Structure formats: structure tokens, C-alpha cells
Amino acid sequence: MSDNLSAQQLLRIRSKLETVVNEQPGTRQAQSADAALQRMRSGEYGYCVECGEEISAARLAAKPDVALCVDCQVLKDEEEDA
Numbered sequence: 383m384s385d386n387l388s389a390q391q392l393l394r395i396r397s398k399l400e401t402v403v404n405e406q407p408g409t410r411q412a413q414s415a416d417a418a419l420q421r422m423r424s425g426e427y428g429y430c431v432e433c434g435e436e437i438s439a440a441r442l443a444a445k446p447d448v449a450l451c452v453d454c455q456v457l458k459d460e461e462e463d464a
């Protein structure tokens with residue numbers, strides 16, 4: 383588990399994610415939030431799914447379902463733009 387988030391921040395993020403899953407079932411946002419909740423359960427939350435780098439607390443707070451670090455996000459955005 384990422385240690386750059388406090389337990390309190392983590393709780394707040396989890397409840398945000400659960401709200402999205404409950405209120406917008408079937409949407410991409412809900413799928414993404416659900417995946418984040420699963421990573422939380424398995425202790426992988428807060429790490430980039432591509433490279434394993436820790437994702438900053440500020441980034442997680444701004445976008446709780448984020449699965450990629452900034453570097454990997456840039457690469458992915460470039461791929462999608464191409």
C-alpha cells in the first residue's frame with residue numbers, strides 16, 4: 383500500500399470511488415472506480431499499473447481512480463493521439 387496517503391485520505395478516496403460505482407453503474411467511470419477499489423483491496427492502490435512507481439498523493443486526491451503515474455499517462459496519451 384502506498385504510504386504517501388494518510389489512512390484518512392484513503393478512506394475519503396474509497397468513499398468517493400464507492401459513490402461513483404453506486405451512482406453511475408455500467409459507466410466507464412464506474413468501471414475505472416471499481417478497478418481502483420480492487421487495487422485497494424489487493425494493496426496495489428497508489429502504484430502505477432504500468433511501471434509500479436508510486437503515484438503522488440496529490441494526483442490520487444485529484445483523480446482517485448487514476449491507474450498510471452504521470453510519465454506513463456503522457457506516453458499513453460501520445461499513443462491515443464497518434
Ligand SMILES: [Zn+2]
Nearest residue numbers: 430433451454
Ligand atoms: Zn508508470
